[in-house]
Amino acid sequence: MVISIKVKGAVQGVGYRPFIANKATEYGITGYVKNIGAAVEIIASGNEDKVRSFLGSLYSDYPSGAIILDVEYETIDHPSTNYDDFRIIDSESISLSDELPVFLPDIGICDHCLYELLDKKDRRYRYPLISCASCGPRLSIIESLPYDRNTTKMKKFKMCPSCHKEYLDGRRKHAQTISCHDCGPQMVFAHFSNGNLFSASGNEAVDKAIEVLSNGGIIGLKGLSGYQFVCKTCAEPAKRLRSIKGRENKPFAVMFADIKHVKEYCLVNEKEEELLRSFARPIVLLNKIKDMPYEVCRDSQYIGAFLPSSGIHRLLCDAVGPIICTSGNLSDDNIIIDDEIFKEAFLKKIDGMLFHNREIVMPQDDSVCFVIDTGNNEYSVQYIRRARGYAPLPLLIKAGNKKKNSYLAIGGDLKSTFALAKKDRIIPSQYIGDLESTNTYISYKKIIDQYLKLFEFKPDHIICDLHPLYFSTRYAKELSDEKNLDISYVQHHFAHSLSVMAEHSLLSCIGISFDGTGYGTDGKVWGGEILHCNGSDFSRKCHLSYVMLSGGNSAPKNAELVKKCYEKALNYDIDDKLVEAALSNKINVFETSSMGRLFDCVSALLDIKKYNSFEGECAILLENMAESSNKENYPGFEFKILKDHDGTYIADQLDLFDQIKRVYVEKSYEISDIAYGFHMAIVSFVKEICCIIRRETSEDKVCLSGGVFNNRILLRECIRILRDNDFKVYWNNQVPCGDSGVATGQAYYGLICKGLERR
Template sequence: MPIEEIRICGTVQGVGFRPTVYRLAKACELKGNICNDGEGVLIQASGSKTSIEKFIHRLYAECPPLAKIDRLKRTPYQGKFDYDDFVISDSITTKVKTEIAPDAATCPQCQKEVFDPLSRYYRYPFTNCTNCGPRLSIIRAIPYDRDNTSMAAFSMCPQCKQEYNDVTNRRFHAQPVACYTCGPQVWLERADGKPITAAMFSMVDDIDAVCSLLQKGEIVAIKGLSGFHIACDATNEAVVQKLRDRKRRVRKPFALMARDIKIIEKYCILNPKERELLESPAAPIVLLGIREWGLGNGNREISSQEKFPAIAKSVAPGQNTLGFMLPYTPLHHLILRRMERPIVLTSGNISDEPQCIDNNEAKTKLNKIADYFIFHNRDILNRVDDSVVRVVNDNSKGNTQSKRLLTLRRARGYAPAPLNLPPGFKKVAPILGMGGELKNTFCLLQNGRAVLSQYLGDLENAATFQAYQEALHLYLNLFEHHPKIIAIDKHPEYLSSKLGKELANANQIKLENIQHHHAHIAACMAENNIPLNTSPILGIALDGLGYGEDETIWGGEFLLVDYRQFTRLATFKPIAMIGGEKAIYQPWRNTYAHLISDFNWQELEQKYSNLEIINFLESKPLFLLNQLQQKQINSPLASSVGRLFDAVAAAIGICPEECSYEGQAAIEMEALINNKNLENCEKNQTYPFQIKNLDKIYYMDPHPMWKALLNDLQFHVGQQIIATKFHLSLANAITRIVDLLRQKYPIDRVALTGGVFQNKTLLQQTTRYLSSLGIKILTHSLIPPNDSNLSLGQIVIAAARNVKEKS
């Protein structure tokens, strides 16, 4: 009988892979063994050639739902073999090359058991199996065995141990397996420290009491799978506003959770792709279009039999979408069992700080926000935020009915699943990409794959920067990653860049400085599997800001790019950011800077004296602002399309004074657009942009756009129409400049990236227009277009340059 050694790499630990192998091996009458090690799983199998082939075929076909086989290698086995059956052996500690599975939402079988009074898992909030439950959030080392997780503190009872050791049971080697007898426990506390008695509520247990509290209008902090959340009744305007006031979160939308799809459908319109995402093991927050009656006050009648309360207006002010998710742990399912309406479920943190993960930390930081706490005693080792996604039309295929995923925040459910890099990157030395400053991630390149961290937030916040360093240390240890190169953003003041320099100097590691927008485009290329040694493509990177090669701020760039280098072909007209960073959060500064760049202010005052924006700007210290700009004091030039969006939004009256979060003005302006206005505006003339050729590159000049927009304001054209016309005009202007560039350069592919392309309308219209030219469009799907993708771009650029030096 032939004996083979079968090496399998991929997501194959903690996902029920070994029992599947065992079951199939027995069915195919093979002898041998399987074990976990640092590379994945290793199988030694003896049987007829036909039996082994059948085994391999069935292994691919019947792979567990959370598993993924990236590579399977078969070699003849020459060592000692003394197995007379097929067995599962203990894990072997070797050099780490395997993957860590993301946390996964509760599977249907576990859900059923949680609500089955005859099950020993009835109402147990930590019920899980190999098909669901915690992974990244509880792991401290590989291999993924119980001793290497926060479940090490809980010794299994005889019944759990029996299931854990039973290869025919779906809990076979499910590391977090536990029950009421031996596992973690949940309890309820008041924020003021006063005692709680069962008589205070009509409740089955402490978890059921949470539902009663939410229905009564209380605010509850919930320790979940990978961090604390704060919950309240999403239909109670007073309590939602109270939560905003306590959390100091002025207008940024709150995420929602509902018991089931039927409740979500009362408020939002779902297409099949959105439904699929909501019910997937990743269970992300999905941005959904709001039904006409879905957001408001009071009861809205939808039939003679059924009434339901509208979502409070303060849940998502200025939005036309709601971010919904379904319960993804037994705890959530149990809390919402009696809840007939959605709840707010927002991150348990003080605004801009990382989510709390420790009980004592939560008591200290959240006791002025929450009225009650639901705690448990299973430690969260790794903080992982909820992922956020939306569905967009895939216009690149010429079919608006085709839908695809656009990830806005990649975290729980997706990270840290690795990305297989395109051809050419397999034999590159290990590289660490440090990411940017906002929406930060870091990335490890090892063995031709990229491990992108979960979303970590904005490093300008001290607590977030500390959490970033802790997560980086954990990943380097988990994956035994010893970088030979560290790649950083060129911005000299980014904290991630400074830390990267310190690490490189301390460990004598080579440092690569990567331009911000080159990294954005390279990330898009890598996600779309563009080979390393490809011919240059055109990348369009539109965002808020990035440090340019000329030491100005870039943010509206057309670059001819390969993985090693780029040439800047076109940009948007640079406009001063008067006041520097203040311009990010005070949109009127951008409006004024654009207007005085294109017009004489005295003439504007005379011609448009009746416009609200002109009168608003006249109330500002214009003389001082002019001095700052003329003397170039804290007023860097920026070709930023993000700031152009802010300027237009403020001009039409959308939060002109101040934004409470980055990108608010642009997001609320996009929310004004509907399909009817898109169709109507396309039939009429849109705003013109002028394309100039200066210093051997093209400049997109918005001067004629501003003239037309101001005239529309003077003729009382509504916000919705102006917002729609601006989006269509920008997409049209981008297409015009691409058409111009392809007359000079061999352009047949265009990559769209940068935070501005989170804008669904701009992305879809630009893709549609460019596709009509016969150009292949590359966009993001699993990786966000925003600054979260910078670390991926950094490692592939550094890798390409390293390969070049070796050749």
């Protein structure tokens, strides 16, 4: 039997080909291995059983430092050559302009390095920046490809003789970040006392930081990919940190020394444990079983838990217990990577900063995710923020595109990301933030530039949102003028659906796209959209009825105001002259079909929460309330589906709101049951409308996307009911369903759109 295998992933520069050659010999297989751009091609010839087990081993067995994304193979029925040995074939030089290379994300500290870090006899005992060939910073310190010590911020640190010896052989062979107490970056602790600046270095710096933390202080810490604030999980420092950051209610993430300590506070299932331990070391939202002080998690029923991503994090956790570890910037501002900027902004407000003399090139936030049970013990990982540990890994598109075009998808303005796309892959950037913050916008433009340079990527087409006033759209236009590039505009909710289609290489679907806000083709604010997506086209089959809201940009924050507008539209007496006047005179008003606002409005109606101090706060508390229902005796609300004169279906959200209000006023049900009934009304509506569209179009694939699908009940129940009705259901598993996923959808649009050939 002869098969041709393609292994895609980060397989270059990690000794992958010699590894494969050894393995082939072990299995008694002949053939060859060679680099083909961003993948490795293997021809394996031999006895069928041997060839199959060799193939099977490729998924799980690879040299440390490699990341395997996909293994494709095909049988060669009539091989033209006989292979009598196994060879490594030298690759022709590969031009990056043909392929998007796979480059490594930052990798959390590995078990070997952890062991050495804590081993008194090891020469790297307590070396905070310990790393090896399989762990340590990658994207955060790279300046250009290929990955080599000289192309990273390690270049200024000359290896000592001991490190150099390890660089040549053993588990640190070719580890570009190799370093130690003697030759690597060193920690410094700086703090103000009586107006004077003091500093300590090396082990003393770490000890000093531990002392400050133990006494309830707050420090700034230069992490792998940006500054963080760190303090103990106690009420006092947490409260003080909220005021320093300007962060009212949003829960803080908590870092634990190891999994055992996480389990003291949280329920952890197998999948969650796997995620916590994974090299990306994301923050995982876990159900709490033991309370933290209120100031740490506020009203959340979850703890955002994570494990140390570097040696220094582990040393701090070991010494002071669980720590609050959050980005070292103002709320809604960008990640800080520059020592001087952090010092200027914060050192006088906190109790010291622990940093080192290796520069960070690429700022990245911590990634955030959670796991839901989608039925039959099938677990699904949902990303809320995809950043450190995941970027810049690509999404592989199965229906590979043969065009040579390169697309730069610019994303949207909220929770911004961008994406590069070419042939069979899309590289989504890390989460960057909201562009209405000037610093974030500057950072966003800079990171786009860094990616273009790093991947030697020369886009010939730019794709952006339809919103004419988005900063991202304006920047897309600037870039297109400056570089003389074609530009395409993709409607926001279509882009959400496309992001799911991209992950699953689909070419058509019914797109259920629920979120807070996005610019529609009719110039109104969309957000409760059911689309029929077909290739690079879509038609809006159904949407929530339009409701007139006042308050302009403040509406998304002010749930009580939104509720009054709904009541006014239903002719209730709202006892608010200002809102009445604004609505009747149409001052600062807009029409919207937003699902996000409907959640806010119901939250305010049920008196659960009336104001969003962070995005989604009202909706999250409404969901928590619904989750606490016994889910048996709940009111059956109904989303009425009407048909417009042009054939578009309209889901009457005012009528639904009115049903809920009546039941609420009657006090005939528990609040939790009303909240659950509201969720289930949406679930039934999704099923109904999908059945209608399937009858009209024969489409049976459904893609669920948009930030509202961070709602566990909604996602879980929609998947269940649609599957029960024989739909094929897809949702975001690799990029967030919120606006961070929009860039990936735009990028996929580029790859599948027939019209976008090179000029």
